[in-house]
Amino acid sequence: MVQECQVCFQVKAMCLDSVKSQDLSNSNSSEFQVSEFILLGFPGIHSWQHWLSLPLALLYLLALSANILILIIINKEATLHQPMYYFLGILAVVDMGLPTTIMPKILAILWFNSKAISFPQCFIQMYAIHCFVAMESGIFVCMAIDRYVAICRPLRYPSIITGSFVVKATLFMALRNSLTTIPIPVFAAQRQYCSKNQIEHCLCSNLGVTSLSCDDDKTVKSIYQLLLAWTLMGSDLGLIILSYALILQSVLKLNSAESASKALSTCTSHLILILFFYTVIIVISITHSAAMTVPLIPVLLNVLHNGIPSALNPIVYALKNKELRQGLYKLLKLDFKGN
Template identity: 90%
Template sequence: MRGRYNVTYLISKFQVSEFFLMGFPGIHSWQHWLSLPLALLYLLALSANILILIIINQETTLHQPMYHFLGILAVVDMSLATTIMPKILAILWFNAKTISLPECFAQMYVIHCFVAMESGIFVCMAIDRYVAICRPLHYPTIITESFVIKATVFMALRNSLTTIPVPVFAAQRHYCSQNQTEHCLCSNLGVTSLSCDDDRTVKSIYQLLLAWTLMGSDLGLIILSYALILHSVLKLNSAEAASKALSTCTSHLILILFFYTVIIVISITHSAAMTVPLVPVLLNVLHNVIPPALNPMVYALKNKELRQGFYKVLKLGMKGN
């Protein structure tokens, strides 16, 4: 018992106070060159989503539940990108690799929370499209402003509460010697691999089950919604009506497929013994910055009302100059 007490005392005594985020594994000598494309992606994400919000706010024809969800998605996307990109750019530009343990666990929580929130908004948008296409006569009474508010509040509470165990379990571990992680953000698996605890398995399994339950239930609801939409569209006698109905869902499906495919790939590459550790690290970073930059462009290209709003805002800007 005394020996165990001494070991515990030594572990707590030599607990590290900060982590070193080394950046992208295997390319430390030239990783600063990645700062330019990453900075451009970040600026594109901010400017495109701000433009989407301006268009939705100024155009009265876009004051509809579908566009309210799109505006919420824009806010979530900007928040997610801002959570990680300033620190990544500081690492690449100024070699600012240190991050305190509380800051690291806070970043871990916010990343998980916003990724889960984005998944939840995709569910809300899928339900919106299902009701609009399969129950068009009931759409005004089901998808109301009250529904948007309630769905958003529910998703915010669900994701903010269910993701708390991720940083809490990570913070409960002891980090007594190694404090350098081959990453440029505080990912859960990357940070917890530095701990010197022996009982990692149970908590790691719990966290993976939590993630798969949360994201898996969202993906299941989305698949069900679009399966019902497809079934309803195939029963339409008019090819033009079917084409119009499907075109409104295409942009959603493109973004949803990209979002969940990358999450699955990241999970597999992190769990497997990767010979090229750069792959999961790069994917993890890109997954947090490409969707925020991609989402507004896909919606603007596929949505006629948004395109018209963009042209109006652009013309007003040109007249003002």
């Protein structure tokens, strides 16, 4: 009996120890749940990355000032109160919003070493980036449709592309992009982040954040997020390609080379910006997918993609568009000379 009691006491002690160890492990796992992320900046160049602050700050100021100038010109010039320029004004607003979501935090990291970012701030930034990028893609679609109707259906242009069309198309794109991009930060926020919280990036990119999660379903959710993003951007790119294919087909039917050149010249600036915008997105996606870690090149491309188009768009349009150049010269009180 004594031996049986001793065995019973040993079994009970082992059970108590296992329960205590399980409780301890659970408490440790809850303790290891991180409450913020640390944005390390540009990988591989942490010791001298602060030197990038000057060109990035100048790029941000250029994007803001150039787009504000475009909005002022469109507002002041009565000849620019047309649907094509309304879309350009909306694009200018988007181009101010996109770099504003990332540049202040990047400059804070580079200037003040302010690398910590809370969970809500990180996922809000992630949502804003995807929403603004999708909105820019949507405005490019609207501008492509505008050019298609103007060139392929010129007689019906005043009745189709009206102020009401601009408002409805803009509201549709805003609702579409604000709603369809919600799952990206929501799925990222639902993951478990146990111990790692250092991101080799200077912004809360989707792949950079979710790579730190310790749950088991990261692959499924990553695939879903990528499919969602590519469905959204891919449908826009498909509509743009279709529009310009129809425009090219219509232009080739023109008998006059001068008329064909004039028709294509109105689309040149748009095509330049579209080519740059989508090419960089494709390159970023390929480099992120090909690399196991986040190297410098895709991180730098990601940052520049959110800054360069915003500064480039108004400059290209101002250089290629006679009416905008004329409005700029009037605003600056200079003599306008040009054909």
